[in-house]
Amino acid sequence: MIKDLWYKNAVIYSVHVGTYMDSNADGIGDFEGLARRLDYLHGLGVTCIWLGPFQKSPRRDDGYDISDFYQVDPCFGTLGDFVEFTNQAEQRGIRVMIDLVVNHTSDQHPWFQEARRDPASKFRDFYVWSDKKPENADEGMVFPGVQKTTWTRDPVAGKYYFHRFYDFQPDLNTENPLVLAEIRKIMGFWLELGVCGFRMDAMPFVISTKGPQPRHRLRYDMLRSFREFLQWRRGDAIILAEANVEPKNNLHYFGEDGDRLQMMFNFWVNQRVFYALATADIKPLVKALEQTRDRPDNAQWAHFLRNHDELDLGRLTEEQRQAVFDDMGPDKDMQLYNRGIRRRLGPMLRGDWRRLEMAYSLLFTLPGSPVIRYGDELGMGDDLTLPERNCARTPMQWSTEPLAGFTRSSKPVLPVIEQGPYGFHKINAADQRRDASSLLNWTERIIRMRKEVPEIGWGDFKVLDTGNDGVLALRYDWRNNAVVTIHNLRNESTEIQIRLADEKGRQLVNLLTQDHSQAHGRGVHTIVMEPYGYHWYRVGGLGYLLERSNE
Ligand code: GLC
Numbered sequence: 389m390i391k392d393l394w395y396k397n398a399v400i401y402s403v404h405v406g407t408y409m410d411s412n413a414d415g416i417g418d419f420e421g422l423a424r425r426l427d428y429l430h431g432l433g434v435t436c437i438w439l440g441p442f443q444k445s446p447r448r449d450d451g452y453d454i455s456d457f458y459q460v461d462p463c464f465g466t467l468g469d470f471v472e473f474t475n476q477a478e479q480r481g482i483r484v485m486i487d488l489v490v491n492h493t494s495d496q497h498p499w500f501q502e503a504r505r506d507p508a509s510k511f512r513d514f515y516v517w518s519d520k521k522p523e524n525a526d527e528g529m530v531f532p533g534v535q536k537t538t539w540t541r542d543p544v545a546g547k548y549y550f551h552r553f554y555d556f557q558p559d560l561n562t563e564n565p566l567v568l569a570e571i572r573k574i575m576g577f578w579l580e581l582g583v584c585g586f587r588m589d590a591m592p593f594v595i596s597t598k599g600p601q602p603r604h605r606l607r608y609d610m611l612r613s614f615r616e617f618l619q620w621r622r623g624d625a626i627i628l629a630e631a632n633v634e635p636k637n638n639l640h641y642f643g644e645d646g647d648r649l650q651m652m653f654n655f656w657v658n659q660r661v662f663y664a665l666a667t668a669d670i671k672p673l674v675k676a677l678e679q680t681r682d683r684p685d686n687a688q689w690a691h692f693l694r695n696h697d698e699l700d701l702g703r704l705t706e707e708q709r710q711a712v713f714d715d716m717g718p719d720k721d722m723q724l725y726n727r728g729i730r731r732r733l734g735p736m737l738r739g740d741w742r743r744l745e746m747a748y749s750l751l752f753t754l755p756g757s758p759v760i761r762y763g764d765e766l767g768m769g770d771d772l773t774l775p776e777r778n779c780a781r782t783p784m785q786w787s788t789e790p791l792a793g794f795t796r797s798s799k800p801v802l803p804v805i806e807q808g809p810y811g812f813h814k815i816n817a818a819d820q821r822r823d824a825s826s827l828l829n830w831t832e833r834i835i836r837m838r839k840e841v842p843e844i845g846w847g848d849f850k851v852l853d854t855g856n857d858g859v860l861a862l863r864y865d866w867r868n869n870a871v872v873t874i875h876n877l878r879n880e881s882t883e884i885q886i887r888l889a890d891e892k893g894r895q896l897v898n899l900l901t902q903d904h905s906q907a908h909g910r911g912v913h914t915i916v917m918e919p920y921g922y923h924w925y926r927v928g929g930l931g932y933l934l935e936r937s938n939e
């Protein structure tokens with residue numbers, strides 16, 4: 389296996405330029421501001437930044453409605469600022485991945501404007517039309533409760549157009565080779581400007597056939613053609629797909645031979661991590677880890693806790709979902725689209741830092757690469773007075789200066805959280821930087837440790853029996869090295885036993901504290917887990933590191 393597959397052990401930081409740092413006092417974060425914060429990100433230790441959409445857009449869906457794929461929206465800066473930013477990131481060894489939103493465009497995109505006006509235009513067939521409203525028009529909405537239909541009549545065209553998401557986001561017809569050529573052109577453009585790959589939005593919908601007919605097919609072959617194009621233009625570029633799918637379909641996305649997507653978000657595990665956090669029952673999580681074990685050697689999972697959207701719990705059973713709602717989002721107002729929770733991680737875990745650390749530690753030890761969300765390294769909160777998912781997209785809290793040091797304008801693009809336990813006077817980067825025991829400094833330390841444990845990204849994992857459904861123990865083996873990580877999901881201390889059969893398993897060196905463990909009997913370790921405790925051990929002691937083989 390080629391050792392330089394960087395995404396096998398990346399630490400990805402998700403950020404939206406508009407809410408990170410405003411450099412010119414217009415209230416909107418911009419590339420210059422983001423570039424100035426690169427030292428902060430470098431210090432935190434992240435290896436890759438995933439940038440939410442920043443292209444020209446009416447921004448009715450936080451930029452996921454693009455009207456020009458080749459322009460930076462002027463409110464964020466210029467193409468020049470973008471290139472300055474990627475270059476400065478590169479100087480610090482940080483890669484930049486961007487959202488590729490090509491399932492749909494904004495209805496303001498010139499393609500759509502042409503398409504609706506002129507039946508003879510080549511752009512007509514860029515979109516998906518029907519003369520009458522299809523029978524299943526009121527099914528398959530991604531935003532139920534807010535979105536009313538997936539087919540809307542356009543008065544100019546005199547026809548209905550298909551939109552999987554909001555009505556201002558007409559779907560592109562990806563069966564049209566001209567559309568595929570445009571998608572390649574967009575990828576090629578941003579690759580030239582220094583990005584390392586794409587977080588591909590709404591992947592299952594991109595590859596689906598579309599139209600008024602009731603049955604649709606997924607064109608997985610398209611994935612291979614995207615990959616080939618990418619690899620030809622830039623060898624180390626990747627696609628990280630947003631595809632919330634059932635495990636039985638994973639290999640269709642990765643490709644049996646690893647010839648399709650390099651990375652996918654593991655939504656299946658994500659939902660069961662939250663179930664485990666809510667109930668301290670790890671059984672469904674263990675099952676999910678087994679169900680998503682299979683992937684080609686050159687592919688990788690991206691694991692995450694919260695992202696910029698609602699926490700989608702749609703793939704849990706009714707009772708499981710209710711259990712997560714009960715613990716983390718009991719009010720209707722905290723829930724969204726009949727399936728998820730729209731809050732930030734901090735408030736979901738009631739601001740309990742032991743629990744936050746444990747949750748993050750668990751994330752960092754799942755088989756794959758971790759993705760963290762800006763502000764979660766501080767334990768930032770949400771503003772439930774904002775509509776839908778915007779509640780968890782408030783500006784980064786840098787300091788106790790007015791408006792959290794995010795902007796010098798009095799009109800920030802979204803309100804800054806000021807009041808209550810999550811207000812910027814209480815939670816901000818400046819204060820946490822000075823405090824050795826802050827969540828920020830803890831996150832920096834855990835990222836450093838995660839980088840020193842490549843077994844997690846590269847190795848094979850085994851779930852160890854702890855005899856306790858509230859405690860997850862994982863063992864990773866890679867090139868004669870092994871680590872064991874243990875997480876106690878309960879707010880109670882408990883004693884567990886694990887058995888490591890091999891000789892070097894007699895000694896477990898704790899990587900985070902001085903609390904090491906020596907086996908008794910036949911390789912049995914008795915370990916006391918504090919409430920919400922987490923331990924990372926190197927098996928056999930640090931001496932084994934020196935023996936790392938070079939094969
Ligand atoms: C994805 C994005 C979401 C967006 C949607 C439409 O699900 O994560 O934020 O609204 O696609 O582009």
Ligand code: CA
Pocket residue numbers: 410411412413414415416417418463
């Ligand atoms: Ca600005």
